[in-house]
Every structure is written in structure tokens, then in C-alpha cells.
Amino acid sequence: MPITVFGIRHHGPGSSRSLVAALENLKPDAILVEGPPDGADVLALAGKEKMHPPVAMLIYRPEEPGQAVFYPFTIFSPEWQAVQYGLRNQIPVRFMDLPQAVQLAQRAALAEEMARKLEAGEELEAPAVEEKTEPEEVEVQQDPLGYLARAAGFEDGERWWEYLVEGRKENRAGIFEAVLEMMTALREERDASGEVPPLVEQQREASMRQIIRDAEKDGFENIAVVCGAWHAPALVKMPAKKADADLLKGLPKVKVAATWIPWTNDRLATSSGYGAGVRSPGWYAHLWENPEDAVVQWMARAARLLREEDLEASAAHVIEAVRLAETLAMMRGRPMPGLDELNEASRSVFCYGSDLPMRIIARRLVVGEVLGTVPDETPLMPFHQDLQRLQNALRLKPEATARTLELDLRNSKNSLDLDRSHLLHRLTLLEIPWGRLGSTYGKGTFREVWTLEWKPELAVAVMEAARWGNTVEDAAVQWARAEAKQTHSLAALTELIDLAILADLDAVTGDLVTRLQSLSALSSDVSELMSSLPGLVGVMRYGNVRKSEVEQIGPVVDGLVTRICVGLAPACSGLADEAARDMFTQLNNTDKAIRLLAMDEHTSEWTGAIRKVAENCNTPLLQGRAARILLDNKDDQPEDTARRMGLALSRGTLPEVAGAWVEGFLHGSGLLLVYDETLWGLINGWLAGVTDEAFIQLLPLLRRTFSTFPAGERKQISLRFSHHSGATQTEEIYDSGQVEQMLPLLEKLLGLNDEKSVSDGQ
Amino acid sequence: MSAVLRQHAEQEYAHELAELSQQDKRQRPANWKLSPWAVVTYLVGGKLDNGFEVTPKYIGSRRLMEIAVATLATDRALLLLGVPGTAKSWVSEHLAAAISGDSTMLVQGTAGTGEESIRYGWNYARLLAEGPSMQALVATPVMRAMQDGKIARLEELTRIPADVQDTLITLLSEKTMPVPELNTEVQAVKGFNMIATANDRDRGVNELSSALKRRFNTVVLPLPDTIEDEVDIVKRRVDSLGKALEIPAEKPPLEEIRRVVTIFRELRSGTTVDGKTKVKSPSGTLSSAEAISVVSNGLVMAGHFGDGNLHANDIAASLVGAVVKDPVQDRLIWLEYLETVVKERDGWKDLYRACREISE
Numbered sequence A: 001m002p003i004t005v006f007g008i009r010h011h012g013p014g015s016s017r018s019l020v021a022a023l024e025n026l027k028p029d030a031i032l033v034e035g036p037p038d039g040a041d042v043l044a045l046a047g048k049e050k051m052h053p054p055v056a057m058l059i060y061r062p063e064e065p066g067q068a069v070f071y072p073f074t075i076f077s078p079e080w081q082a083v084q085y086g087l088r089n090q091i092p093v094r095f096m097d098l099p100q101a102v103q104l105a106q107r108a109a110l111a112e113e114m115a116r117k118l119e120a121g122e123e124l125e126a127p128a129v130e131e132k133t134e135p136e137e138v139e140v141q142q143d144p145l146g147y148l149a150r151a152a153g154f155e156d157g158e159r160w161w162e163y164l165v166e167g168r169k170e171n172r173a174g175i176f177e178a179v180l181e182m183m184t185a186l187r188e189e190r191d192a193s194g195e196v197p198p199l200v201e202q203q204r205e206a207s208m209r210q211i212i213r214d215a216e217k218d219g220f221e222n223i224a225v226v227c228g229a230w231h232a233p234a235l236v237k238m239p240a241k242k243a244d245a246d247l248l249k250g251l252p253k254v255k256v257a258a259t260w261i262p263w264t265n266d267r268l269a270t271s272s273g274y275g276a277g278v279r280s281p282g283w284y285a286h287l288w289e290n291p292e293d294a295v296v297q298w299m300a301r302a303a304r305l306l307r308e309e310d311l312e313a314s315a316a317h318v319i320e321a322v323r324l325a326e327t328l329a330m331m332r333g334r335p336m337p338g339l340d341e342l343n344e345a346s347r348s349v350f351c352y353g354s355d356l357p358m359r360i361i362a363r364r365l366v367v368g369e370v371l372g373t374v375p376d377e378t379p380l381m382p383f384h385q386d387l388q389r390l391q392n393a394l395r396l397k398p399e400a401t402a403r404t405l406e407l408d409l410r411n412s413k414n415s416l417d418l419d420r421s422h423l424l425h426r427l428t429l430l431e432i433p434w435g436r437l438g439s440t441y442g443k444g445t446f447r448e449v450w451t452l453e454w455k456p457e458l459a460v461a462v463m464e465a466a467r468w469g470n471t472v473e474d475a476a477v478q479w480a481r482a483e484a485k486q487t488h489s490l491a492a493l494t495e496l497i498d499l500a501i502l503a504d505l506d507a508v509t510g511d512l513v514t515r516l517q518s519l520s521a522l523s524s525d526v527s528e529l530m531s532s533l534p535g536l537v538g539v540m541r542y543g544n545v546r547k548s549e550v551e552q553i554g555p556v557v558d559g560l561v562t563r564i565c566v567g568l569a570p571a572c573s574g575l576a577d578e579a580a581r582d583m584f585t586q587l588n589n590t591d592k593a594i595r596l597l598a599m600d601e602h603t604s605e606w607t608g609a610i611r612k613v614a615e616n617c618n619t620p621l622l623q624g625r626a627a628r629i630l631l632d633n634k635d636d637q638p639e640d641t642a643r644r645m646g647l648a649l650s651r652g653t654l655p656e657v658a659g660a661w662v663e664g665f666l667h668g669s670g671l672l673l674v675y676d677e678t679l680w681g682l683i684n685g686w687l688a689g690v691t692d693e694a695f696i697q698l699l700p701l702l703r704r705t706f707s708t709f710p711a712g713e714r715k716q717i718s719l720r721f722s723h724h725s726g727a728t729q730t731e732e733i734y735d736s737g738q739v740e741q742m743l744p745l746l747e748k749l750l751g752l753n754d755e756k757s758v759s760d761g762q
Numbered sequence B: 001m002s003a004v005l006r007q008h009a010e011q012e013y014a015h016e017l018a019e020l021s022q023q024d025k026r027q028r029p030a031n032w033k034l035s036p037w038a039v040v041t042y043l044v045g046g047k048l049d050n051g052f053e054v055t056p057k058y059i060g061s062r063r064l065m066e067i068a069v070a071t072l073a074t075d076r077a078l079l080l081l082g083v084p085g086t087a088k089s090w091v092s093e094h095l096a097a098a099i100s101g102d103s104t105m106l107v108q109g110t111a112g113t114g115e116e117s118i119r120y121g122w123n124y125a126r127l128l129a130e131g132p133s134m135q136a137l138v139a140t141p142v143m144r145a146m147q148d149g150k151i152a153r154l155e156e157l158t159r160i161p162a163d164v165q166d167t168l169i170t171l172l173s174e175k176t177m178p179v180p181e182l183n184t185e186v187q188a189v190k191g192f193n194m195i196a197t198a199n200d201r202d203r204g205v206n207e208l209s210s211a212l213k214r215r216f217n218t219v220v221l222p223l224p225d226t227i228e229d230e231v232d233i234v235k236r237r238v239d240s241l242g243k244a245l246e247i248p249a250e251k252p253p254l255e256e257i258r259r260v261v262t263i264f265r266e267l268r269s270g271t272t273v274d275g276k277t278k279v280k281s282p283s284g285t286l287s288s289a290e291a292i293s294v295v296s297n298g299l300v301m302a303g304h305f306g307d308g309n310l311h312a313n314d315i316a317a318s319l320v321g322a323v324v325k326d327p328v329q330d331r332l333i334w335l336e337y338l339e340t341v342v343k344e345r346d347g348w349k350d351l352y353r354a355c356r357e358i359s360e
Helices: A013-026 A037-047 A078-088 A100-120 A135-142 A144-151 A157-166 A174-192 A199-217 A229-236 A241-248 A281-289 A294-308 A315-331 A339-349 A355-368 A382-393 A416-429 A458-466 A472-486 A490-502 A506-522 A526-542 A547-572 A577-597 A600-615 A620-632 A638-648 A655-666 A671-675 A677-689 A692-706 A711-722 A729-733 A736-750 A754-761 B014-023 B036-044 B062-073 B088-100 B124-130 B141-148 B167-173 B227-245 B254-269 B288-304 B312-323 B329-342 B349-359
Strands: A003-008 A030-034 A055-060 A068-073 A093-096 A223-228 A257-262 A403-408 A435-437 A447-452 B077-082 B106-108 B120-122 B137-139 B151-155 B176-179 B184-187 B193-199 B216-220
Touching: A003 A013, A003 A078, A003 A174, A003 A229, A013 A078, A013 A174, A013 A223, A013 A281, A030 A078, A030 A199, A037 A055, A037 A078, A037 A093, A037 A257, A068 A078, A068 A100, A078 A093, A078 A223, A093 A199, A100 A199, A144 A157, A144 A174, A144 A229, A174 A229, A199 A223, A199 A229, A199 A241, A223 A229, A281 A294, A281 A355, A294 A315, A294 A339, A294 A355, A315 A339, A315 B036, A315 B062, A339 A355, A339 B062, A339 B216, A382 A458, A382 A472, A403 A416, A416 A435, A416 A447, A416 A472, A416 A490, A458 A472, A472 A490, A472 A506, A490 A506, A490 A526, A506 A526, A506 A547, A526 A547, A526 A577, A547 A577, A547 A600, A547 B329, A577 A600, A577 A620, A600 A620, A620 A638, A620 A655, A638 A655, A638 A677, A655 A677, A655 A692, A671 A677, A671 A711, A711 A736, B014 B036, B014 B088, B036 B062, B036 B088, B062 B077, B062 B088, B062 B216, B077 B088, B088 B151, B088 B193, B106 B141, B120 B124, B137 B141, B141 B151, B141 B176, B141 B184, B167 B176, B227 B254, B227 B288, B254 B288, B254 B312, B254 B329, B288 B312, B312 B329, B312 B349, B329 B349
Parallel strands: A003 A223, A030 A093, A030 A223, B077 B193, B077 B216, B106 B151, B151 B193
Antiparallel strands: A055 A068, A055 A257, A403 A447, A435 A447, B120 B137, B176 B184
């Protein structure tokens, strides 16, 4: 028989071992492996010394690197072992499948059609065929052996395979015949139910058969065909050549390129979202490397790992864990413990039932933290290509000398400047500091000044950034997402949202807002909540955000305000001097932000909270401020304020406490002392009443307060004090002192005497 | 016999145990009344081949029970950990009943538990009269379990002082209890093992020494997985409690139970059930056991002071009491939860108002 078909399990170490043995037995003169024929050019690189799996073959469209397909390989992938076998023994190896050039073209066409329909307002019909199939059916096709294993009561296809197949040492070649038989039965059942296989599947299998025919034509006489078990029956029974040719006729094609990139076990795992992924790459690699006593070796490795983390794991623990795993397997009627039994035993024995150490085991052993390497001669990364493409399109050549670039983001004729700004912001996000943003004019303006300078070391940064995605946009989105996951500070997250908006990363803004929401819900630090509010309100009011995001931010702001209001009073009490000062600033900023929001519901909530602080708070600085905020917003009548002040400055209060209250109340502006007779009287009376000793203590505090007033106000107040005999306001307006203190301003306006006005202003 | 307030597990479920023992054809470890498989079936419930229905004692993961039983079948002891109200003692009692047919070999651990309640004590009258002899020795439940090859139970292991805990080490690793006064020892018969329970939250009280820890396999009993499970648990227990206490009220509507369980789950997990909003968790444990007591409390309120039907205001008082354990921190968390979650939810206005009234 010139053609031998080996149906394998993708990423199955058991299949790999049987396959290598079978190949050595067969000694083929050509090997055809299921995989993208587009990758033929780079296939030979797999044999290079520096190539260490996990690696992935990447097929992408050079014009649109965002459209790409990865083919990951691990050391225990049967496909990888077949390729290695061929390269080692100088046997020609070819990939066979429907070329990605065609599949990507189909996908693009589909996407275009969807977009067109969406634009035309047509109803979207049920999307592509794949999504119509039941999840179980998809599972049958992707991992038919795993499916059968689960049907037989095994939780893991590997274990079932070992139990059924590896157990029988003799007659190994028969395994693949048995697999073929099973798959034929499964497929027949499907065909009998009258279900038509998806077109893509038909095309792929036709394409595989054509490649087998080509190989035959090329004169090979003993061909080994390695493909997913599901396809095996279709490659054994060859239909007429004409039928296959018809299926493949006239399919659209796009230009594609192939390269290898380093891959990680992490991204091989199903949990990373990789469809054909495996649940536990690390465990499979372990099975591949230690076929004999996997259980003992595994537990020993787990113990070593835990010891490295300074957790207790002695040899006695290993013995107990192995025994428990084996008892469990026995109780469940399994010949050998599987990963589930091992995990349960480890949790119970090593980790004392705790999940935390199990996470170390899951991450480092079950998934495994392995990063592959690729040889130097591997072609360029798509991210780099995308960057070059953008640089050409936006006419921004990388130059070694610094130059300035002024961008006008309003330019409505073409969006060139806006696109440039987005690109530069995205690169900055990705830590590729090609351009530095000059002085910003704030959010409201539409001008940006950048200094561009390309340095050779940026190439490294580009390589680094490439791991985030295939296009600059994609990478920036992924980066922002990862950053959002890491940060635990609300203020940093708000800043990130701002940056994401500047870089036009619509795809991620929603996620960031969600993250912000969950962070803010968990934060018990009211002052942190307060620090993030002004930024968000700013984004809502002034940012060039789209409507949808404003709608998303709205509820977050609602939640923030509610939480701040609930927690404000306790957060303001019992603060030390420094903390009180921080809170003071927060109080002012939050007040401003809430006034800016101008939503009645929030304002009344806020007023209620502030009133609590003003009534009942043992930090006088903040209490004074709260009273002032109430007065400024006309939530308190002047007589209320007078009552508050009277209370705060009454004889029973310690002078420094009263001083702090006055500081909080008057900070920033004291003009109302000039005009409000009652308040002035109160302060005056209080100051006159303190003892000399207390007055000396109070002096620095008062000086600090009054120095925050504008010069004119200070003069007016001092005048007021000097005329404390109770002169009425009307008299004072004509006071020569008043006129005098206007002179510096007039001089300044007229430019008569610069120096004098400056010194006056100090 | 029916006059006792609460029967032992092996008495209450005697018929199930007998039926299982008859049907069970699998291999039994020495001195076990049932095979490991049958023990697991007794705990999680199921249908036997002859159609006999075994009621579930533990509603939750079968795998956990398998680990627990597998542990007892090896020579390691079993430590059940969990926050209060996760059925640790309940599981321990039923395990002992199913394996040894006797759940009474029980030592309650307290701060005052001494060595003599774990190893052996002396009958001093006899000791004085006859001098030291086996007859003057008072055996503890642990010693009797060793002699008879049964399961000994130790409640609240971490409350026992550390020096007393350590007497367990020899006992568990060498399966013998030396009696140096008589120059003899009591060796454990096959089938002896120990189930200890300990409270997760009190881990710091008397942390186990690592030598002792190593003698135990730990199984952590979690809070119920799904809301359906938890509603089921609460409903079953409230029904049976209501019968026992003869509360003059209608059975609680499922809807009210679901609300209480939802609030407990949300506060416990820190997210709303729709997964959209995060909330803060209060300091209390909020276990299913507490949900049970909130609902039964509400029933008593409704029965004696209300119209006999359970309403939001009957529940509110005990609900607030269960959530707010720390008067400062928890109160804030509770108010925030009320304002951000309960207030917004459709059809929860009555509960919001009732809680608000009490929390103000």
C-alpha cells in the first residue's frame, strides 16, 4: 500500500509516541502532514538548532497583518514529531490542507458582506455555518478521541488513549487502523443522519486529497499521511479526482506570508481561548517525557515546586499524595490516576485544602511556563510590518534627527493629522517612545506638538511590543487591557482611560470602564474614590468621547458619587494633620466635579454628606471647609453659617482647633469677611478673646490662612480690622485706603511700574 | 426513644444503612460496615439497583466526599475544614455512622480540653484503693475507637491547646497509645481512623504544628456552589426545623428564601448574581446555616407577631443582624449594598424599605 494514513489526536502525547514508532516501522519516502501549505517556505526552519517548541507557525496577510492564523506546535504534537522525523531522515515533508490564502480570503469576503449588510440596514441572517452546529458536534470534530473517551467515562482523552492503546505493547501499527475504524463509524453515523458536512470541511478534505495525488504524481511510493483523526477516513477513500477539483475551482485567494513565532504553553491552554487547545499542556509534556512512572514523577515535581516557594512538602508528603491519588483512582474504577485525581490529592495533602498553592501547581506544572524560541533567520514580525505600512501611509518616515511636528486634529478635509496623533499616542502607550508630546494645551484644544526622533534601540521596543498583537492598534488594545488588569489604583485607571481615548482605542474603553466600576466598588478608600472622580467627570464633559462611552461612564460616576457620599463622614473623621490636608484638597476637587456634573440627584446627595461633615466631624479643618461649601452653594443661610461658626469658635473650643476650623473655612478667599457683618464680628470677637499665649500659637496658622487670599482682599480685611469700630460699608468704599489699594492693580494694567506690582502681589 | 430531641445519624437513617449494607457487593476495608463506594452513596444520595432511594445528606460535590472517604481508607486521618455553617460536623457524623455504624466516639475540642480527654484518665477512687491497673483506667472515646477499630471524631481541633494536640502525633502515625504507668500500650485495631473538624476562620487560635498537619489529609468544605443548591439546602432545613419547633406560620414562599440566599451569596462573593456589579463583603461568614436561621427567625416573627405569612419586614430584622456583625464597617457595607443593589432591583422595593427602616 503506497499510502498509509495516520489519524492522530492534535497535541496528544500518546498519539505522538505511537506515530513515531509507526513511522520508524514504515520508513516512508514522503510525509504529508495536516498543516498550512502556505508555510512550505519556512517549514525547513523547524529543523534548525535554535528552534525549540512551543512555537507557532503564523500565516498572515502582509497588507492586513491583523488577519492571521496561528498553528501552534509543541514537543508532544504528533505533527511536530512527524515533521522532525522527516527533517531528521532527509525525507521530504509537505503540509496539506486548504491553503490559508483561500481560507483568509473567504473570511474577509464574509466579513465584508456582513459589513455591507449592516450598513444597508438589512437583517443579519444566521451567521456562518460553524456557529450553527451544536457545541457537542464541534467537540466531536475537533477532538473525536477525547469525545469518545468522555463517552467511555474518562475525563481526559490522553488517559483513555493510554489505557486502551498504549497498554497493548505488541502490534502497535494496529492502533491507527482501529482509530480509522472508529472514525469511520462516527462519520457514517453523521452521514446516515442526513447531515451535510460544512462546506469548509469538504473543501479542506478535497484539498488534502489533491495534495496526496500530487505527491503520488511526483513519484513517491511509500507516503505517510498524518492528519487529525476526524479526517482520516476521508483520505483513505479517495473519490474521483474531478469531484475534488470542482470543489476547489475558482476559490478566491489573497496574498499571504508565513513565519514562525515563539509561543507559550500558556497560550496553548484552552483557558487562553485557543479553540483546538489542550486543557493541560504541562501535564501532556510531562506524560511525553515520563511515560513510565508519570504519577510519582509528577508528585515529586509538585513537591519540589512548592518547596521552592517555601511551602512545606516533604518526601513523606509525596508518598501520601501518591497513595491518595491511587486510592481515588481505584474507587473510581480507573487503572491509573488522571490529572483530576492528582490535583485532588495534591490539594488535600500538600496544600491542606487551600487553593492558593494549587494555583502555583496549575500555572507552573499543569500549564507550564515555557516560552519557545525561533532561529534568527525567521522572517519579520507582522507588527513591524504594520508599523512600516502605517509610517508610509501617514508619511512619517523614521528619521534619526529630531524634528517637530505640529498636528491640527480638527482638520476636517482629511484625517491625516488625527491618524498621526492616534498612531503616536498608541506607540507611546506601547512604550515605543518615537515621538514626545510637547507642551499640551489641555484637553479642550485641538493642537498637538510632537518631537519625533527614531533611535536604533526602538527596534527592540518594537519587537517587545509585537508580542501584544499583530497590528499597532491591536497591540495597544491588548496592552491597555493587560495594564488595566494589573493596576489597582483608581487614579491610574482613570488616566489610562484618558490615554485610551486619546489613542482612539474604542475596543478597550468599554473594558476599562467596566474594570473601573469593579475597582471602585471594592475600594474602601473614600479618598481614592474621590481622587478618581474629577478625572472621570472631565472625560464625560470635555473628552471627545463617543456617546456610547459616556453612557457607560455615567453609571460608574453614579456609583462613585453614591459611595463617596455614604463614606464621606467616617472618612473625614479622626484624620491626622497631613491626611486632613490631603482630604481637604479632595473635598474641594470633588465639590468642583459634582458642581460640574450639575445633576440634581448627585448634588443633593453630596450636600447631605457635606452637611454631616459640617455638623459632626472631629477634624476641624474639614468641618470648616464643609461649612464654607454649604455657604458658597447657598445650601446654608448666612445665619446657619453664623451658628456653625459661633459653635466652632465658642469659648469651650481649644484655640488650635478653632484655628484649624477658621483655616478650613476661610482658605482661598476671605472676601466674605469684608461684607458679612456677623461673621466678621464672630472672628473678631474670637481673636480678641484668646489669651496672648494662645495667640502666639495661632499666629503661624492664621498667617498661613490669610496668605492664601489675594492681595487686595488681604488689604481690605486689614482695613476692616483697623476700623473695627464698626464703620459701615458705604463709608469704606470712599475710604482713601481702598483707593490706594487699587492703585497697584491699575499700575500693573497700565504697565507703569512692573516691579512694584510684583512685589505687591507677593 | 422518640422523645429525644435529636437522634444520632445511625439511628435516624438506620433503614438506609441496612439497605445499603445488603445491596453493597463491593470490597469493604477491614472492619468497615460498608464499602467506600456505598459510603459515598450514603452521603450524596442516589438510587440503588433495587430501586431503593437513598436521601442526600450532603448537597454538594461528590468528588469531595470521594476524597474524604478515600482518605479514611488509607491510614491518614481526615481533617474537614470550612467556615462555620458548611456542614463539617454533619459530614463527620454521617461518615462515622456509615463507616463504623457508630458516630458517638466523639471528643469536643475546647480551650480546656486536656490530655486526659484524648488519651485516658484515672478513676481515682479505684487508683487509691487498688493501685494502678487497667481497671482503674478510664478510656476516652479515642481509646475505645482504637480498641474496637472504629472512627473517632474530634470536633474543633484548632481550639485544643497546642501541647494537647501534639499527643495525637504518635497516636496517628504509630497507631498505638502507650500507657507508661502500666508499662503497656493499646494498639489500634484495623478500621480505626480519625475525623477532625476545624474552623477556617479560627485558624489562628491554635494553629496545628506542621508535624501534626502532615498526619491529616485536608478536605475543605465550600459554601454551596449554585444558588439552586443553596436555596434547596435552606428550604429543606427550614421545613424540618419549622416542623420540630411547631411554628404557627405558613411555609415560607420560595421567593423569600431565594431573596435571602441571593443577598447572602452576593455579599459573600462580592459580586451581584448577574456578575455586573461588585460589592464589598462584610466581616461575617454569611453561611447557609445563617440563611437558615434568618428564614426561620422570620417565620417565628410572622407566626407570632405577623399575619402568619412571611413578608419582607419579618425577615429584615434578622437579616440586618446577620449581615452587620461589626457595627461600623459592616454597616457602611450594608448601606452601600442597599443603595446600589437592593434599591435598583425590580420587585425588591418592599425589602429595601423594610431594611432601610431598621438600618437607619
